[in-house]
Amino acid sequence: MPRFFRRMLNVLLVCGALLLVVALGLLCYAWRQAGSAPSDAQLARYAHLPYFQDGRFQAWQELPYMPEKKAGQGSFGSPASPNRPPRPFPMVRLTQADFAAAPAQPFTYYWLGHASALIEMAGVRFIVDPVFGNASPLPFLLPRFQPPPLAREALPPLDFVLITHDHYDHLEAATIRHFARQATVPRFIVPLGLGVRLQGWGIPADKITELGWAESTTAGAIILTAVPAGAFG
Numbered sequence: 498m499p500r501f502f503r504r505m506l507n508v509l510l511v512c513g514a515l516l517l518v519v520a521l522g523l524l525c526y527a528w529r530q531a532g533s534a535p536s537d538a539q540l541a542r543y544a545h546l547p548y549f550q551d552g553r554f555q556a557w558q559e560l561p562y563m564p565e566k567k568a569g570q571g572s573f574g575s576p577a578s579p580n581r582p583p584r585p586f587p588m589v590r591l592t593q594a595d596f597a598a599a600p601a602q603p604f605t606y607y608w609l610g611h612a613s614a615l616i617e618m619a620g621v622r623f624i625v626d627p628v629f630g631n632a633s634p635l636p637f638l639l640p641r642f643q644p645p646p647l648a649r650e651a652l653p654p655l656d657f658v659l660i661t662h663d664h665y666d667h668l669e670a671a672t673i674r675h676f677a678r679q680a681t682v683p684r685f686i687v688p689l690g691l692g693v694r695l696q697g698w699g700i701p702a703d704k705i706t707e708l709g710w711a712e713s714t715t716a717g718a719i720i721l722t723a724v725p726a727g728a729f730g
Contacts, residue, residue, distance in 0.1 A: 533697030535690050543689060546709060548725075554690070557710070557725040585643040596622075596653035609645045612667050621656040621717040623683075632666030639666070649675050657684040657716050662726075663691050673698040686714060686721055 543549040548557060591607070600617035607615040612626040629649045633639035649672050658676060660668055668691075676683060677699030685695055685705045692705040706714050708723035715721070 533693050535693050539693060540690070543709075546689075548710060560726065582642070588643070588646050591647040591651065593647075593651045593653055598654070607646070609647075610641060610643065612661070613645065615652070619718040621719060622653060623657045623659055623716065624652070624655055625659045626661055626667040627658065627672045628666060628669040629672055630669060632669075634665055634670070654681070655683040657686055659721070660685065660687040660691060662688060663694060668694075670698055673700065676700065684716070686716070688723065 537552075540549075540552060543554070548555050600620055600622050602617060603619070605617040609615060609624075609627070609629075611628060611632070613628050614625045616623055616625065627649070628641070629645050631638065631640055655676075662668075673695060682701060682704050685692075685700055687695065687705065687707055689707045689709045692702065692707050695705055696702055708714060708721070710723055710725055713720055713722040
């Protein structure tokens with residue numbers, strides 16, 4: 498084999514090996530971000546539920562899908578989307594000093610972008626679907642449209658965390674691990690089957706409350722009831 502072709506073959510082999518290492522690294526990273534999944538024995542606990550069939554939770558009705566109205570058109574905030582906002586939204590930056598030690602107002606709502614919100618109500622403070630970085634388990638895919646108004650490290654003390662479902666743009670591993678490292682871990686209220694994923698990220702089992710449809714729990718004076726998506730409109 499001519500020397501030139503041997504060199505080209507060596508270059509291709511080295512490039513292929515590097516690509517394989519990168520791919521395996523990304524796979525391991527994504528696997529770590531995914532957390533734990535319920536085992537067959539754990540899923541068997543839901544077999545009696547009418548909305549759990551063939552090993553999966555089922556939607557209560559056919560959900561509408563209107564891709565032409567998506568802001569991302571296939572990705573989170575894609576620059577090519579005709580529905581993408583032309584510029585960042587007006588935003589008030591916040592720090593932990595902007596919050597009282599305990600909620601003082603009857604009701605305060607802070608929108609943190611996408612589905613994330615910090616809510617103070619009836620003397621308790623909770624956060625909904627907290628995502629502060631990526632909407633994907635891979636670091637360079639699906640970043641937020643714009644940074645949140647405060648960093649996760651600047652969050653005030655929380656009473657509980659409400660997670661609506663386990664899509665990554667509503668459930669970010671880095672944020673859950675941040676809560677798991679707190680001196681006082683907030684209480685998590687989540688859908689059925691999600692507790693094992695949170696435990697895989699370090700949340701103690703006794704800090705997790707799972708709810709099925711029509712089930713309720715209390716958080717201070719607040720009563721939270723799980724309902725099917727779209728049940729009210």
